[in-house]
Amino acid sequence: MSWRDVGFWARGRLSLAASRVANRRVALPAPAPLDGVLRGPTTPLALVRLLENRSNAEREAAVGRWLASRGVEVDRHRFATFEGRGENLAVEVGRGDRTVVLIAHHDAVPGSPGANDNAAAVAILLHLLERWGPRPPEGVRVRLLFPACEELGYLGTRAWVRERGVRGIAGVLSLELCGVGDSLALWDASTPSPFLAGVRTALEGLGLVADVSYHVVGRIPVFGSDHRAFAAAGVPAYGLTVVPAAEATALRSFVFSPVRSALRHAVRRPPPFDTYHTARDASATLDPAALEHVAVALQAIVAAAGR
Numbered sequence: 001m002s003w004r005d006v007g008f009w010a011r012g013r014l015s016l017a018a019s020r021v022a023n024r025r026v027a028l029p030a031p032a033p034l035d036g037v038l039r040g041p042t043t044p045l046a047l048v049r050l051l052e053n054r055s056n057a058e059r060e061a062a063v064g065r066w067l068a069s070r071g072v073e074v075d076r077h078r079f080a081t082f083e084g085r086g087e088n089l090a091v092e093v094g095r096g097d098r099t100v101v102l103i104a105h106h107d108a109v110p111g112s113p114g115a116n117d118n119a120a121a122v123a124i125l126l127h128l129l130e131r132w133g134p135r136p137p138e139g140v141r142v143r144l145l146f147p148a149c150e151e152l153g154y155l156g157t158r159a160w161v162r163e164r165g166v167r168g169i170a171g172v173l174s175l176e177l178c179g180v181g182d183s184l185a186l187w188d189a190s191t192p193s194p195f196l197a198g199v200r201t202a203l204e205g206l207g208l209v210a211d212v213s214y215h216v217v218g219r220i221p222v223f224g225s226d227h228r229a230f231a232a233a234g235v236p237a238y239g240l241t242v243v244p245a246a247e248a249t250a251l252r253s254f255v256f257s258p259v260r261s262a263l264r265h266a267v268r269r270p271p272p273f274d275t276y277h278t279a280r281d282a283s284a285t286l287d288p289a290a291l292e293h294v295a296v297a298l299q300a301i302v303a304a305a306g307r
């Protein structure tokens with residue numbers, strides 16, 4: 001145990017307590033029957049129902065069930081520390097000396113359906129796994145990592161990095177809030193890297209334009225995500241989020257002001273933060289085009305990493 005871990009523990013508990021208070025009067029609707037989702041369509045939006053409205057234990061189990069039903073080899077990594085416990089799940093596709101890690105945490109805060117945070121991201125990666133089944137990526141290995149306990153200061157990923165290491169990893173993207181909006185935002189991306197250059201090339205190859213349809217921004221205060229555990233180990237690692245272009249200015253002032261973001265339960269929040277960590281974070285608020293946009297971008301990023 002280190003003082004850094006104690007800090008994560010304290011911040012994580014505070015954030016969960018805030019969500020519990022804010023969402024206290026809400027009972028979640030019944031989740032979609034799991035068997036129906038397992039046999040149903042594999043569009044990203046349909047796969048959001050795999051996790052939406054379930055408890056964290058059920059979300060973790062549902063991801064495991066889905067992966068097992070696909071016949072892929074699943075790396076199950078259980079961890080338990082004084083901060084919490086859970087299971088990280090990982091699968092790999094493609095072959096190569098270098099690995100790109102794509103992350104989507106499966107847990108949610110109490111009282112939230114957890115659709116945009118973070119069922120949408122999980123659904124996008126499961127959808128990609130399906131697409132890559134018959135035609136795996138070439139020239140690069142892709143690890144899809146589904147950690148537990150992101151909402152406890154990305155505890156699951158810290159445990160993963162500590163125990164599994166980071167050897168051979170070319171770059172990491174952690175998907176957060178990937179279901180609302182039309183512009184991609186790479187964040188915590190203040191340090192250039194060959195991986196980041198490849199991401200830019202891939203996005204521009206799709207016709208996206210820097211500072212218009214995709215944005216690369218520096219370290220964001222208050223908010224964080226799983227990539228930071230890899231960044232702390234010296235790996236190029238960034239957050240990936242979709243945002244509505246029309247909200248770009250409001251979003252900048254919201255996420256880059258530590259005071260506004262810390263008081264996020266009290267101030268008017270621009271989308272996609274209007275539903276973030278609330279009982280309103282339901283799949284009805286998601287835009288299927290946003291999820292599809294992220295899936296296409298990730299395919300291009302992986303293809304570029306393999307060249």
Ligand SMILES: [Zn+2]
Nearest residue numbers: 117118150176
């Ligand atoms: Zn999240």
